[in-house]
Amino acid sequence: MNDSKVISEYIIKETLKNGVDQVDVLIVNNTNTKISVRLGQIEELKQANPKSLGIRVFKNKRKALTYTSDFRKESLQKLVKRTVEIVKVTT
Amino acid sequence: MEALFGVTKEKMRELMSVAISNGADHADLYFEYKISSYLKLEDDIIKDVSHGIVMGLGVRAVKGDQVGYAHTDDLNFDKMKDAAKAASFIANNPGKVNIAAINACKKLDLYSLDKLSVDCKLDQKIQLINQANDAAKKYNSKITKATVTISDEMKQIMYMDSEGKYFTDVQPMVMMRARTIAEDGDKRQGGYSARGGRVGLNFYREPDNRPEDIGIEAAQIAVTNLDAVPAPAGPQVVVLGPSESGVLLHEAVGHGFEADFNRKGLSNYANKVGEKVASEHCTIIDSGTIPNLRGSINIDDEGNLPTESVLIENGILRGYMHDSISAKVMKAKPTGNGRRQSYNFPPIPRMTNTYMRGGNNDPEEIIKSIKYGVYAKRFGGGQVDITKGDFTFGVYEAYLIEDGKLTAPLKDVALIGNGPEVMRNVTMVGNDPTFSKGGWLCGKNGQRVQVTLGIPTVKVSEITVGGTKA
Numbered sequence: 001m002n003d004s005k006v007i008s009e010y011i012i013k014e015t016l017k018n019g020v021d022q023v024d025v026l027i028v029n030n031t032n033t034k035i036s037v038r039l040g041q042i043e044e045l046k047q048a049n050p051k052s053l054g055i056r057v058f059k060n061k062r063k064a065l066t067y068t069s070d071f072r073k074e075s076l077q078k079l080v081k082r083t084v085e086i087v088k089v090t091t
Numbered sequence: 092m093e094a095l096f097g098v099t100k101e102k103m104r105e106l107m108s109v110a111i112s113n114g115a116d117h118a119d120l121y122f123e124y125k126i127s128s129y130l131k132l133e134d135d136i137i138k139d140v141s142h143g144i145v146m147g148l149g150v151r152a153v154k155g156d157q158v159g160y161a162h163t164d165d166l167n168f169d170k171m172k173d174a175a176k177a178a179s180f181i182a183n184n185p186g187k188v189n190i191a192a193i194n195a196c197k198k199l200d201l202y203s204l205d206k207l208s209v210d211c212k213l214d215q216k217i218q219l220i221n222q223a224n225d226a227a228k229k230y231n232s233k234i235t236k237a238t239v240t241i242s243d244e245m246k247q248i249m250y251m252d253s254e255g256k257y258f259t260d261v262q263p264m265v266m267m268r269a270r271t272i273a274e275d276g277d278k279r280q281g282g283y284s285a286r287g288g289r290v291g292l293n294f295y296r297e298p299d300n301r302p303e304d305i306g307i308e309a310a311q312i313a314v315t316n317l318d319a320v321p322a323p324a325g326p327q328v329v330v331l332g333p334s335e336s337g338v339l340l341h342e343a344v345g346h347g348f349e350a351d352f353n354r355k356g357l358s359n360y361a362n363k364v365g366e367k368v369a370s371e372h373c374t375i376i377d378s379g380t381i382p383n384l385r386g387s388i389n390i391d392d393e394g395n396l397p398t399e400s401v402l403i404e405n406g407i408l409r410g411y412m413h414d415s416i417s418a419k420v421m422k423a424k425p426t427g428n429g430r431r432q433s434y435n436f437p438p439i440p441r442m443t444n445t446y447m448r449g450g451n452n453d454p455e456e457i458i459k460s461i462k463y464g465v466y467a468k469r470f471g472g473g474q475v476d477i478t479k480g481d482f483t484f485g486v487y488e489a490y491l492i493e494d495g496k497l498t499a500p501l502k503d504v505a506l507i508g509n510g511p512e513v514m515r516n517v518t519m520v521g522n523d524p525t526f527s528k529g530g531w532l533c534g535k536n537g538q539r540v541q542v543t544l545g546i547p548t549v550k551v552s553e554i555t556v557g558g559t560k561a
Contacts, residue, residue, distance in 0.1 A: 047177035
C-alpha cells in the first residue's frame, strides 16, 4: 500500500470494526542529507529517508500504541490485530 | 529472506553497482527487519505495552577510510537506488564497476529460534512478569514497590557486499528486568536484577533464570541495603565480585582495544602490542562465539565470523578488536567485531562479550586474604573517559570486608580510578569466571549495541573508594 490516506482509512476502519472506541494514525515520510567537508575532504556524508506509521487506539479508557515501517497489507493487517489485542490488557 | 525485503539478488547487485559507481573501493547493503515489543508491570498493573516493526536498508560506500552512508525505510526500488546514489558520492572518480560473484558467507549457529518471545501470546509474557512481581513483593513486607518489564526483539538481516559476501541471519533477544524499592521508617533503598540473552521464553524455566529468581534477587538487594552503613572513603583493597564487575573491564579497558580508537591514536593502548599493560594474572578476551549470550553473533554486520580475540594475555597486550576498515588500514585480520545498532548506521569496531579468564584462587581464599577492604558486587551507572581509561562507577551492592569475612552491607559506594592502573594492581584472580545475564547496552558514536561481560572474583590492591564515612 502506498497512499497515506488510503492506508490511514484502512487502519481506522479495521480497528473500529474490532471494537475500539477511538483511533488515530500518524504517518511520517521525509528525506534529509548531511555532508561535512574538512580541509577539502568529505568528512561525513549521510542521507536518510525515514518513513514510519504509528497507530494509537483507545478502548474503555485503555490505550495502545504500535508502529511500523512495513506498509505492506498483510503486515498492516497483523499489526492492527496486535494493536487491538494490546489495548485489552493495558491499564 | 529476499521476499521479506521485496528484492532479488540481481536487484541487490544493481544497487551495489550504483553505490560503487563513483569510484568507491567497497560498497555494501544491509537490510534489516526488526520486530520488537515491550511490556511493563508497575504497581501490579500493566502500565505500558508497545509493539512495532522497523524495516529498512543501509547502503555504505567506502573510499580509503571515508564512509558514505545512506539509509531508507522505504524499500521501493527507486528509493533504494537514491540511497545507493547518495552514498556513492563519498568517491569522486567514476569508472568501471567491478562486483564479485556472490559467495555465501560461513556463519556460526549460536542461538536457537525455538519459542521466540516475539512469537508468543501476550498472556504468556504477562504471566511471567506477574510471577516476578509476586515473588518480589512476597519476599519481604518492606518491599513497597516493584516494577517488572520484559522487552524482546527479533532482527532479520540480509547483507551483500561488492566482494561478493552474502549472508542472512535471524537474531533473537529477550530481557526481563525487575526493580524494587524497600522502605523501613525513613530509610529507602532500591534493588535491581535482570536476566536474558539470545534465547527463547524457555530460558525462564531454567534454574536461576525463573521469574521468581529475578524478582527475589531484586527484592533481596533492596532489603539488604536498608541496613547498609556508610562506606569507608579513600584508597582501599577492593574485591570485584564475579559477573557484573566485568563492566569495569568493558568500560575502562575494552573500549581502549577497539581498533578505531587505536588507529586514530586516541587510546592509551595504541601501539602497545607485545608490551606489558596489566598484571600477569590478567587475561582478557572478547568473544562473540559463546552460545546464547547477549553479545554473541553468528556473523558480524559486515560478513566476518566472530572470533575469540585475546586482548591481554597474562598481562601482555596481544591485539585489538577490528572491523573491516580498521583491519585493512592496520594490516590486521578482521576479528568479527564490525557491528552496528541498526541499518541507520555504518558498522564500527564494537565489543561483543568481554571477559577475564578465571585464575587459580578460590574466591573464599581471596576474601580471607584481606584484613580490611571493600567487596563490590553489582555496578550501576558510571562515567568513563575512554581515551585515558579514567572511571567512576556507582556500586549498588557492596559489603565491608573485615578480618577475611564479608560483614556489613555498604551504601553510597563509588569506585574512582583508572582502568589500566586497576589492571596493573590485580593481585589475585578467582577460579569462578561468570558471565552477566543482564541487559547491557554499550553506547559509542551515537550507536547502542547489545553486549555482555564477565569476570571472576578479582582482588585489586588499591582502588579509591568514594564513601560517606567520616
